[in-house]
Every structure is written in structure tokens, then in C-alpha cells.
Amino acid sequence: MTIAGHAGDGGGDQQHGSTTTVTHFLLVPMMAQGHIIPMTDLARLLAEHGAQVSLVTTPVNAARMAGFVAAIEEASLPVQLLKLPFPAAEYGLPDGCENMDMVQSKDLFKNFIEACGALREPLAAWLRQQRPPPSCVISDVMHWWTGDIARELGIPRLTFNGFCTFASLARYIMYRDNILEKATDEEEVITFPGFPTPLELPKAKCPGSLCVPGLEQIRDKIYEEEMRSDGKVMNSFQELETLYIESMERMIGKKVWTVGPMCLCHKDRNTMAARGNKASMDEAQCLQWLDSKKPGSVIFVSFGSLVSTEPQQLVELGMGLEASKRPFIWVIKAGNKSPEVEEWLAEGFEECVIDRGMIIRGWAPQMLILWHQAIGGFMTHCGWNSTIEGICAGVPMVTWPHFAEQFLNxxxxxxxxxxxxxxxxxxxxxxxxxxxxxxxxxxxxxTAVSTLMNDGEAAEEMRMRAKDFGMKARRALEEGGSSYNNIRLLIQEMGHKQNASS
Incomplete structure (x- = not known):
């Protein structure tokens, strides 16, 4: 077990008699980039408001966080990494397989979840040594086992799942009413009883429809522990989802803390570039290319960290981008099919679009790109991190969902x-x-690119709405904004609970 990072003095002090205790949050993310990134953003936000934060990770994932750690140390924020050994080999996983993007088969998904569960004892052992213990545990909903640890130590546990409230509410209704089990056909249209606005979706496009042997029991434990938690933390903001936040709180009878958009803790280029993996190309080169394009003229295409698109689909996507005659930045992840894709690119496509297309292989500096004035549209897989980053940047989107809750987004x-x-x-x-x-x-x-990027009245209205939501997102985290106030209230309430029990 290793502790690394900065653990300086924080605010968030709560008075109790003659003693003063800093509110201390333990964050336990799911070991997947789409879950780790918002948790690191949450760690920074809490620390900027004066709380102390311990962030649980593993050696491989910690190595990916070098940029985050450097930014935390530069800002002298009270955040520490708690590195726990990950038992990959013990659970039939390749050595060093510590992140979802390293799991090559859905048949190993259950193994990976169980390996995450094995972090329970080393984490509990560390917690028992802390005097005083952390004020609150915020853990990914997948880590149902953290509920037992929190109860043992008398610590409140809040859940985090990285969905928006809209999708979280649909997911809750789906599990509560066993909707998926009642539908026999993958194309059967599911309705969501009690959802505040009409919502229908084919079974196959619902979250939780991935069929993995043995996962049903784990899903049951996740739902049970989620219902026993003390509330939910959401990467969203009040002005975006008011109706769904209020409906969620009524249905589950718990507080929903909207403290996002968490990505907005990165307000400058340096901290934007520090998010996630190291980009596979030079950021300066990318920005220089964008600087040469007209404002609002470029479509950005990126499908997240877990999507690996098949060669024949990449060809169709590329030919559509070429036919649009629009400038584009295209992030390609082809996984083990990369040689086939590279062959196609070398056969003339890359040369054909060289004047108006930039192709990035692997990881890209997404926040930097989205916030550039040249970007006029974002073709996305609708993962929530990417979706809310697009919302914050005020950019309209072409939606191309793949799995999980992406069709709800x-x-x-x-x-x-x-x-x-x-x-x-x-x-x-x-x-x-x-x-x-x-x-x-x-x-x-x-058709989609042309519809989004044209000069028609409908497209202009879409752009204006996107800009308006971008402004609302930024205001939410400014002093006095809805999320700013929620963060401060969250720190105060968890600190009061800690002092009341001490």
C-alpha cells in the first residue's frame, strides 16, 4: 500500500468544542478512464473548496495520473493518492490489467469486477488506522462492497456512477421494476413508468443489457447497496436537469448532489492537457492546425476510450467525412485492427483530405480541441464525460451511441x-x-454533418441553444452558482456528521 501526492492543509474546517477537523473525503473510482477522470476532477473541486481528499487507485492507473498529480502539487491542493495493489493474476486477468480499457473480452468483465472487490480488505485496513477516519466515502456505484466498510466505521457513503441524472433515473426505474427481465425480445420497446417525460427505448439499447455470465448477482448487490447509501453525487448541474434531479430525489428519498460539470475545474490549457492519458500527438501541433481554420468550421470526431471501431465502419465514417467537404479532426481507435485501418489510410484517404482533415491515432487532448473557436460540431459516442464536455464548450453534437447508457444520453x-x-x-x-x-x-x-454544420435556421437555433447551455454550465461552478453552492454544502454537511458522531 502506497500513499503519494500532496496532503497540505485544507479549509472546510468544522468546529466541535475546542477541536477543528478538516472534512476529509475518500474517493473510490471504478478503474476505467470514463470513471476515473470525473473522480479526479471531483477530487480537485473538493480540495479547491478546502476539503482534504484521498483518492484510491492502483499502480498502473496511478502512472496514468502523472499530469493530475503534477497539477495538484503545483496548486498545493490537499489531495493524496492511496495506491493499492491490484490482484489481476489472482482473478484470471493478464498481469497489469488494472483498467477496463485493458480487458480484452466481455467474458473477463466479471473477473475484473471481482478483482476490484478484492481491494476491500487493504482499503479497510488503511481506514481502520486513520484517526480521525474520513468524513465521507464517495465510491463508484460498481464498488458495492464499500458500503460494508463505511457502515463498519460509521462513515456516510455517497454513490457516484458517472451517468447524467436523466440516465440515472431511467436506470433506477429499470432495476426497481425489473424491466429488462420482463422483456423477452431485444427489439421490444421498453417504457419507463414514472419517468417525468415520455421515454421509450428498445431493450438492446438500455443500460444493463450486456449479457455476462454471473453478472446478475453483482448487479443485484450494486442496486441493493445503492439504495442503502446516504445519497448520490452527480456530474451534472441543476439548470441542465432540474426536472430529473427533483424526480430522482423523490423516488429514492435521498439527496442528489449535483456538483458538475466537473471538467470545468480545468479552466486553463495546462490543466486541460493534464486530464487522462498523455495525448498521442503534440498539443501545440493540434492547436496550430485549428488556428488556421475559420471559427465554427471544424467537426470533431471522437468515440471515447472504450470504443474500438471496426475497419469497415471506419471506412464508411471516413468516406462520409470526406463527402461533407468540411474540415475535421478525427480520433481513430481501431485496437488490434489498426494494421488494416492504417493500410486503408495509406491507400490514399489521408493524402486526399490532407488540407482539411487531421487524423489523431489513440488519445487526443479532447478538452483543448472542444474549447477551440474553430470547432463547430462534435460527433460523439455519447459517453457522459464527452457529452458534458461538449455541453460546457457550447458545441452542438452529432450523436453516435454504442452501448451502456449512451442511447439515453x-x-x-x-x-x-x-x-x-x-x-x-x-x-x-x-x-x-x-x-x-x-x-x-x-x-x-x-447527412448528419451537413445538417449540424449548415447555415440554415434550424442549425443556427441549435448552435444558439448549445452556447446558452455552455454559459449556464460555466455559471454553475462560479461563486454563487448552483454547483458551487452544492459543493460547499456537501463539505459542510459531511463535516457536521463527522463531528456529531465523534
Whole structure:
């Protein structure tokens, strides 16, 4: 067990008699980039408001956080990394397989979740040594086992799952009413009873539809512990999802703390560049290319850390981008199919679009790109981190969901916020499964990009709505904003609970 990072003096002090205790949060993220990144952002936000933070990680994931650690140390924020050994080999995983993006088969997903559960004892041992113990545990909803630890030590436990409130509410209703078990056909349309606005989705496009042997029991434990928790922390903000936040609180009878958009703790280029993995290209080169383009002229295409697109689908996407005649930045992740994709790119595509297309292989500095004035649209897989980053940047979107809750996020963006257009995905590309068919044709790509980026009245209205939500997102975390106030109240309430029990 290793503790690293800065643990300086924090504010968030709570008076209790003659003693003063700093409110101390223990954060336990799911070991996947899409879950770790908002948790590191949450750590920074809490620390900036004076709380002390311990962030649980593992050696491989800690190595990926070098930029985050450097930024924390430079700002002298009271955040420490608690590095626990990850028992990959003991659970049938390749040595060093400590992140979801390293799990190559859905058959190993259960192994990975169980390996995460094995962090329970070393974490509990560390917690028992802390005097006083942390004020509050905020753990990913997947880490159901943290509920037992929190109860043993008398610490409040709040859950975090990285969804928006809209998708979280739909997921709650789905589990509460066993909706998926009642539907026999993958194409059967699911309705969500009690959802505050009409919502229908085919079973295959619902979160939790991934079929993994043995996962049902784990899902039951996750739901049970979620219901026993003391509340939920959401990477969202009041002005974006008021109706769904209020509905969620009524249904579960617990406080929903909206403290986002968490990505906005990165207000400058240096901290933006420090998020996630190291970019696979020079940020300066990327920004220089964008500087040469007209404002609002470029479409940015990126599908997140877990999506690995099949070569035939990449070809269709590329041909659609070429046909659009629009400048574009395209982040390509082809996984073990990269040689096939590189062959196609070398056969003439890359040369054909060299004047108006930039291709990035692997990780990209997404926040830096989205906030550049040249970006006029974002083609996204609708993972919530990417979606809310697009919302914060005030950029309209082309939605291309693949799996998990991404189809629900598409509904939010297209139908409710009205800041995006669907590319028209008909099927589901399951995580870590072979994609059999082309899901989206080049003509569908061309149509969606043209609709989003044209000069028509509908497109202009979409751009104005996107900019308006971007302004609201930024205000939420400014002093006096809804999320700013929620963060301060969260720190105060957890500190009071700690002092009341001491």
C-alpha cells in the first residue's frame, strides 16, 4: 500500500468544542478512464473548496495520473493518492490489467469486477488506522462492497456512477421494476413508468443489457447497496436537469448532489492537457492546425476510450467525412485492427483530405480541441464525460451511441436539450464484442454533418441553444452558482456528521 501526492492543509474546517477537523473525503473510482477522470476532477473541486481528499487507485492507473498529480502539487491542493495493489493474476486477468480499457473480452468483465472487490480488505485496513477516519466515502456505484466498510466505521457513503441524472433515473426505474427481465425480445420497446417525460427505448439499447455470465448477482448487490447509501453525487448541474434531479430525489428519498460539470475545474490549457492519458500527438501541433481554420468550421470526431471501431465502419465514417467537404479532426481507435485501418489510410484517404482533415491515432487532448473557436460540431459516442464536455464548450453534437447508457444520453441531447442530431444508429455495438455489420453508412454521416454544420435556421437555433447551455454550465461552478453552492454544502454537511458522531 502506497500513499503519494500532496496532503497540505485544507479549509472546510468544522468546529466541535475546542477541536477543528478538516472534512476529509475518500474517493473510490471504478478503474476505467470514463470513471476515473470525473473522480479526479471531483477530487480537485473538493480540495479547491478546502476539503482534504484521498483518492484510491492502483499502480498502473496511478502512472496514468502523472499530469493530475503534477497539477495538484503545483496548486498545493490537499489531495493524496492511496495506491493499492491490484490482484489481476489472482482473478484470471493478464498481469497489469488494472483498467477496463485493458480487458480484452466481455467474458473477463466479471473477473475484473471481482478483482476490484478484492481491494476491500487493504482499503479497510488503511481506514481502520486513520484517526480521525474520513468524513465521507464517495465510491463508484460498481464498488458495492464499500458500503460494508463505511457502515463498519460509521462513515456516510455517497454513490457516484458517472451517468447524467436523466440516465440515472431511467436506470433506477429499470432495476426497481425489473424491466429488462420482463422483456423477452431485444427489439421490444421498453417504457419507463414514472419517468417525468415520455421515454421509450428498445431493450438492446438500455443500460444493463450486456449479457455476462454471473453478472446478475453483482448487479443485484450494486442496486441493493445503492439504495442503502446516504445519497448520490452527480456530474451534472441543476439548470441542465432540474426536472430529473427533483424526480430522482423523490423516488429514492435521498439527496442528489449535483456538483458538475466537473471538467470545468480545468479552466486553463495546462490543466486541460493534464486530464487522462498523455495525448498521442503534440498539443501545440493540434492547436496550430485549428488556428488556421475559420471559427465554427471544424467537426470533431471522437468515440471515447472504450470504443474500438471496426475497419469497415471506419471506412464508411471516413468516406462520409470526406463527402461533407468540411474540415475535421478525427480520433481513430481501431485496437488490434489498426494494421488494416492504417493500410486503408495509406491507400490514399489521408493524402486526399490532407488540407482539411487531421487524423489523431489513440488519445487526443479532447478538452483543448472542444474549447477551440474553430470547432463547430462534435460527433460523439455519447459517453457522459464527452457529452458534458461538449455541453460546457457550447458545441452542438452529432450523436453516435454504442452501448451502456449512451442511447439515453442521446435522447437527452437530441429530444430534450435540442442541441444535437442523430447519426441514425440502428443497432448496438456491444463493448468488447465483434461488430458484425456497418451500423452507419457514409450517406448517414454526410447527412448528419451537413445538417449540424449548415447555415440554415434550424442549425443556427441549435448552435444558439448549445452556447446558452455552455454559459449556464460555466455559471454553475462560479461563486454563487448552483454547483458551487452544492459543493460547499456537501463539505459542510459531511463535516457536521463527522463531528456529531465523534
Amino acid at each position: 442521446e435522447k437527452l441531447v437530441v429530444d430534450l436539450l435540442k442541441t444535437g442530431v442523430e447519426v441514425g444508429v440502428k443497432g448496438v455495438t456491444q463493448w468488447a464484442s465483434e461488430q458484425k455489420d456497418v451500423m452507419v453508412t457514409r450517406n448517414a454521416v454526410l
